[in-house]
Amino acid sequence: MERPIAFMQRDAALAEARNLRTKIRRGEFQDATSGYASGLAQGNVVILPKNWADDFLLFCQKNPIACPLLAVSLPGQPLLDALGDDIDIRSDVPEYRVFRHGEFTKETQDISDLWRADMVTFVLGCSFSFEDALMRAGLSLRNIESQSNVSMYKTNIPANPSQHFSGNLVVSMRPFTPADAIRAIQITSRLPKSHGAPIHFGNPEMIGISDISSPDFGDPVTIKDDEIPVFWACGVTPQLAIANARPPIAITHAPGKMLVTDISTEQLSIL
Amino acid sequence: MERPIAFMQRDAALAEARNLRTKIRRGEFQDATSGYASGLAQGNVVILPKNWADDFLLFCQKNPIACPLLAVSLPGQPLLDALGDDIDIRSDVPEYRVFRHGEFTKETQDISDLWRADMVTFVLGCSFSFEDALMRAGLSLRNIESQSNVSMYKTNIPANPSQHFSGNLVVSMRPFTPADAIRAIQITSRLPKSHGAPIHFGNPEMIGISDISSPDFGDPVTIKDDEIPVFWACGVTPQLAIANARPPIAITHAPGKMLVTDISTEQLSIL
Numbered sequence: 063m064e065r066p067i068a069f070m071q072r073d074a075a076l077a078e079a080r081n082l083r084t085k086i087r088r089g090e091f092q093d094a095t096s097g098y099a100s101g102l103a104q105g106n107v108v109i110l111p112k113n114w115a116d117d118f119l120l121f122c123q124k125n126p127i128a129c130p131l132l133a134v135s136l137p138g139q140p141l142l143d144a145l146g147d148d149i150d151i152r153s154d155v156p157e158y159r160v161f162r163h164g165e166f167t168k169e170t171q172d173i174s175d176l177w178r179a180d181m182v183t184f185v186l187g188c189s190f191s192f193e194d195a196l197m198r199a200g201l202s203l204r205n206i207e208s209q210s211n212v213s214m215y216k217t218n219i220p221a222n223p224s225q226h227f228s229g230n231l232v233v234s235m236r237p238f239t240p241a242d243a244i245r246a247i248q249i250t251s252r253l254p255k256s257h258g259a260p261i262h263f264g265n266p267e268m269i270g271i272s273d274i275s276s277p278d279f280g281d282p283v284t285i286k287d288d289e290i291p292v293f294w295a296c297g298v299t300p301q302l303a304i305a306n307a308r309p310p311i312a313i314t315h316a317p318g319k320m321l322v323t324d325i326s327t328e329q330l331s332i333l
Numbered sequence: 334m335e336r337p338i339a340f341m342q343r344d345a346a347l348a349e350a351r352n353l354r355t356k357i358r359r360g361e362f363q364d365a366t367s368g369y370a371s372g373l374a375q376g377n378v379v380i381l382p383k384n385w386a387d388d389f390l391l392f393c394q395k396n397p398i399a400c401p402l403l404a405v406s407l408p409g410q411p412l413l414d415a416l417g418d419d420i421d422i423r424s425d426v427p428e429y430r431v432f433r434h435g436e437f438t439k440e441t442q443d444i445s446d447l448w449r450a451d452m453v454t455f456v457l458g459c460s461f462s463f464e465d466a467l468m469r470a471g472l473s474l475r476n477i478e479s480q481s482n483v484s485m486y487k488t489n490i491p492a493n494p495s496q497h498f499s500g501n502l503v504v505s506m507r508p509f510t511p512a513d514a515i516r517a518i519q520i521t522s523r524l525p526k527s528h529g530a531p532i533h534f535g536n537p538e539m540i541g542i543s544d545i546s547s548p549d550f551g552d553p554v555t556i557k558d559d560e561i562p563v564f565w566a567c568g569v570t571p572q573l574a575i576a577n578a579r580p581p582i583a584i585t586h587a588p589g590k591m592l593v594t595d596i597s598t599e600q601l602s603i604l
Binding site: 240241243244247248251259260261262263264265268288290333 | 511512514515518519522530531532533534535536539559561604
């Protein structure tokens with residue numbers, strides 16, 4: 063008897079995720095991970111020493127929409143069993159960025175030489191999961207249509223600070239017609255581990271964005287006459303907070319080059 | 334042992350609903366029902382002869398957002414047990430309107446003299462239930478703040494026609510800030526039997542409304558600078574379709590004077 067299609071699709075996605083992580087570990091894949099292993103969650107990665115990690119955990123707890131935690135490791139534990147089979151955070155991300163005292167110092171494909179017994183890994187949900195859900199629901203995403211990076215903006219909305227980590231929220235923007243925006247709000251409300259519902263739509267100036275055509279990160283996209291911009295909290299928020307906090311060392315993924323997990327978006331969805 | 338508060342509130346609402354229906358039946362209450370029996374669903378009422386009712390049922394089935402059916406009676410059956418204790422549709426609505434060949438002829442407090450063995454009653458969910466849910470969630474409703482009727486507009490969006498019933502959708506409008514609009518979309522998505530999620534927000538012209546300050550039904554309300562208008566499908570849609578179809582007789586409730594049921598909004602909610 064054949065397996066149901068839903069199981070076969072899941073098996074194929076899991077096989078693709080594991081195969082991709084193996085290639086990444088061997089240095090055979092260093093590209094952006096968008097579009098790979100459809101239906102499985104991808105994560106933003108932040109690695110901090112234990113004496114900074116506790117306060118960063120508090121920052122995430124106080125800002126769950128911008129910083130939805132998928133996993134936090136014990137100090138010095140590089141294997142993330144909770145997120146998938148044989149994930150080693152020292153080698154399984156296509157590209158890492160190393161920051162010292164808040165300043166970018168280098169990109170690298172493997173951080174084994176930087177690993178220490180006090181390193182704590184945070185994996186945060188990212189918007190790739192909700193973009194996948196929006197496309198499955200038949201909505202078009204301008205950034206994917208135009209093969210560009212999503213537009214991201216600094217806002218004037220302060221994140222809730224912890225002792226050391228603070229800064230304003232960063233948002234990603236996708237244009238939709240009002241009817242599609244209503245549908246997108248319904249769909250992303252189900253996905254709190256991928257930033258959940260939007261935090262704003264319409265007038266950019268209401269959240270401190272003076273020029274919608276000049277994003278602070280990513281690429282600009284066209285907003286058509288019958289569309290309005292819809293804004294979601296974005297995983298760049300913790301990166302800005304880390305730059306503000308200036309810890310002696312912090313390691314993150316390179317933008318768009320995420321940790322691909324074995325956890326399905328549906329496993330993380332609510333309702 | 335005392336009963337839990339949730340049960341006590343429900344008991345009080347049910348007692349209020351039954352007491353109100355008794356007063357209405359005795360001719361002691363002829364006012365609008367908004368605000369009574371909070372938490373219980375109220376319904377739009379349409380009564381048609383059987384030879385028109387089948388096609389109206391099809392119209393409702395094809396337009397579930399504008400015409401969410403709570404109950405349909407058998408021909409000639411005036412008791413609506415499915416909606417509450419001892420409901421007699423001939424006497425338990427504060428005011429009825431009688432239409433002949435699509436034209437309004439009179440208002441009355443009792444339709445026993447018009448009742449026939451072929452009369453079929455339709456009860457359709459109304460927006461009072463979702464307004465109650467929005468207020469419980471802490472949102473303010475301009476029409477309730479300003480003690481005016483909600484603003485309603487004819488759109489250029491055609492309803493799906495049945496054989497005899499057709500017309501454009503009518504929408505109700507409530508202004509919200511974008512953040513509150515997002516919350517309102519989440520809350521009303523749970524209530525498909527009260528028109529569900531909005532069908533549009535923002536630019537009124539996109540749905541054929543040329544002057545937002547002049548509603549076709551109800552009263553105008555102020556839209557503040559930081560607010561956008563949010564539009565829900567409205568129970569006036571079937572009334573326009575009936576006017577277009579011109580059946581020899583049709584009986585409806587008078588605007589704002591609804592059938593108060595024993596069914597809680599939570600019983601009808603999804604998710």
